[in-house]
Amino acid sequence: MINTSEPVNRDRREFIGKAAASVALLALAPGVKLVDLVFARPPDQPVSNAMRWGMLIDSSKCAQGCDACVRACDEEFGLERSARRELDAHYIRKLDVRDEQTGRMFSLPMLCQHCEHPPCVDVCPTGASFKRADGIVLVDKHICIGCRYCMMACPYKARSFIHEALHNQKPYAPRGIGTVESCTFCVHRVDRGGTPACVEACAAAGHDAMVFGDLNDAGSDIAQRERATSSQQVRADLGLNTAVRYEGI
Amino acid sequence: MGKVLRRTALMLFAAFSVAAAAADSRVPLPDLPRARHQVSATQGCVEPTEVMRKNHMKFLLHQRDDTVHEGVRTKKHSLVECINCHSSDDRDGKPIAINAPDQFCQSCHAYAGVQMDCFQCHATKPGS
Numbered sequence: 091m092i093n094t095s096e097p098v099n100r101d102r103r104e105f106i107g108k109a110a111a112s113v114a115l116l117a118l119a120p121g122v123k124l125v126d127l128v129f130a131r132p133p134d135q136p137v138s139n140a141m142r143w144g145m146l147i148d149s150s151k152c153a154q155g156c157d158a159c160v161r162a163c164d165e166e167f168g169l170e171r172s173a174r175r176e177l178d179a180h181y182i183r184k185l186d187v188r189d190e191q192t193g194r195m196f197s198l199p200m201l202c203q204h205c206e207h208p209p210c211v212d213v214c215p216t217g218a219s220f221k222r223a224d225g226i227v228l229v230d231k232h233i234c235i236g237c238r239y240c241m242m243a244c245p246y247k248a249r250s251f252i253h254e255a256l257h258n259q260k261p262y263a264p265r266g267i268g269t270v271e272s273c274t275f276c277v278h279r280v281d282r283g284g285t286p287a288c289v290e291a292c293a294a295a296g297h298d299a300m301v302f303g304d305l306n307d308a309g310s311d312i313a314q315r316e317r318a319t320s321s322q323q324v325r326a327d328l329g330l331n332t333a334v335r336y337e338g339i
Numbered sequence: 340m341g342k343v344l345r346r347t348a349l350m351l352f353a354a355f356s357v358a359a360a361a362a363d364s365r366v367p368l369p370d371l372p373r374a375r376h377q378v379s380a381t382q383g384c385v386e387p388t389e390v391m392r393k394n395h396m397k398f399l400l401h402q403r404d405d406t407v408h409e410g411v412r413t414k415k416h417s418l419v420e421c422i423n424c425h426s427s428d429d430r431d432g433k434p435i436a437i438n439a440p441d442q443f444c445q446s447c448h449a450y451a452g453v454q455m456d457c458f459q460c461h462a463t464k465p466g467s
Contacts, residue, residue, distance in 0.1 A: 136409035222410065230407045231460055259462045261419045266460030281410050 133281070142206075142225035143275055143333060144305040145289070146312050146321060147198060150338035151299035154197040157184050159300065162291030166276065167263045179250035179265075181273040182288055187339070198339060199288065199300070202227060202248040202273035203324065203332035210240035210249065219270075225305075225333055226277055231269040240270055245325050248272045275302075305333065369446035372427040385415050395421075399457075418457065423465040436463035 131137065163169065163181045172178055182201040188194070208227045210219045218234035221227045229240075229249075241249045249272040256266055262278040265271055276286035289300045303312035315321075321335040377383050384391045386398070402416040414420045425443040426434050438445045438458045448455055 131410075133412040133414075136405070136411055220408065222408065224410070228407065232403060232407070255459070259460060261422070261462040261464075261466035264460040264462070269460070277410070281412050 131281075137222055137224040137281075139223045139225075140306065141304040142306050143204065143280060144225070144303065144312055144316075145201075145204075145275075145286075145334045146301045146315055146337065147334065148299045148301075148337040149196045149198040151297050152197045152199065153297055153299075154186055154195070156197075156295060156297065158291040158295040158297070159199050159288035160184055162287040163273075166260075166287035167265065168258065168260050177253050179252060179271060181248075181250075181271075183247075196339065198336060200246060200248070200324075201288070201334065202244075202275075203246050203330070203334040204273075204275060205333070206331035208330065209243040209245065209328075213239040213243040215239065222277075226275045226280070227272075228274055228277065229270055229272065231264065231266065231271070234269040236268040236270065238270060244272075245328060245330075366450060369450045370441075371446060372425070372441075372443055374424050374443075375426075376424060385420075418461055419466070422461075422463065426463075426465050434464040438463050 160180075160182050164171070167181065169179050169181065182199050184197065185200050186195065186197050204221075204225055204227045206221075206225070208219070208221055211221055211227065214220075215237060216233050216235055218230045218232075219227070219240045220230060236251065238251055241251060249270050251270050252265060252267050254267060259265055263274075276284070276288075279286060285302045289302045292298065292300045301312045301315060303310040305313055305316070307313055316335065319337060321337050322339055323330070323332045323335055324339070374383065378385055386394070391398075398416040399418055399421075402411075402413075402418070405411040406417070422437050426437045427442065429435050435442055436458075437443055438455065440446070440449070444455060444457075
């Protein structure tokens with residue numbers, strides 16, 4: 091019998107992964123450099139795990155009362171606000187947080203954290219919830235049955251269920267009744283070399299609180315900043331290794 | 340005897356009238372709107388027309404998995420590109436939904452009696 095209560099031994103998994111990677115490295119043809127894989131991907135090439143997309147959010151620059159990122163996201167994906175707010179889809183929520191002890195207040199955007207070990211993927215009974223090779227966690231709505239286990243599993247309340255029939259969806263962002271959805275890191279933009287709509291909106295509003303980039307590329311803005319300054323995961327205790335990290339929380 | 344004859348005659352009459360009605364009101368072949376442009380001088384669509392008629396759903400299914408799971412964004416078998424080319428405009432020059440009656444997708448699917456659920460989620464009008 092399998093003991094299901096025993097935690098996953100990540101070190102062991104990592105060791106096997108590294109062993110496999112080193113074998114693969116030895117098998118590489120001479121002259122082929124791994125570094126080449128990191129640069130822009132042609133549209134006919136599949137994503138690879140050479141990169142991992144991530145976001146760094148500086149909550150000290152995130153202004154209270156500003157919801158530019160939320161509005162940009164609504165606009166990008168055609169998310170509408172109805173009279174039944176509690177049922178509306180949200181990809182980003184703007185949270186105002188107050189430390190009960192000290193009274194310190196700050197503000198931050200909460201979105202899908204694109205975990206390395208996503209609980210939503212673990213619980214999905216159909217395989218609709220999945221993590222792309224480059225670390226973006228998505229829902230394949232073609233195979234989502236709308237059971238909403240992922241919504242219950244997500245510690246960040248990042249996912250929404252579409253209760254009613256939708257019309258006038260965006261060509262690049264199909265979404266419809268009976269499926270679960272969440273932040274896609276604007277995968278349609280990222281695949282074309284762009285940045286997510288919220289990051290652009292935050293910069294346009296003059297706050298520059300959000301940085302998006304490749305965590306695996308040591309030369310990228312985000313990797314350099316994360317190396318230089320202290321950043322935190324929300325609920326780091328869960329060991330999910332989120333791709334979204336926060337400064338000043 | 341007379342009763343049996345009368346019943347037979349009635350049944351024959353009924354059978355003929357059904358056949359006649361069917362001959363008159365057969366579902367007409369769909370009259371498809373023309374695509375906006377041709378792929379080349381010799382070929383209309385991205386694959387030969389007969390291949391597309393029979394296999395378009397297989398191309399779409401394959402492309403959908405490649406795009407969603409692997410981020411492959413080639414245009415050849417992309418549903419967005421189908422709609423960009425096969426939709427038509429109304430009198431004001433505004434695009435009509437591709438799943439509206441008499442439009443490219445719906446006219447043929449109505450004829451074949453096959454229901455599409457692509458457009459519960461996917462956009463029905465051209466866009467970027």
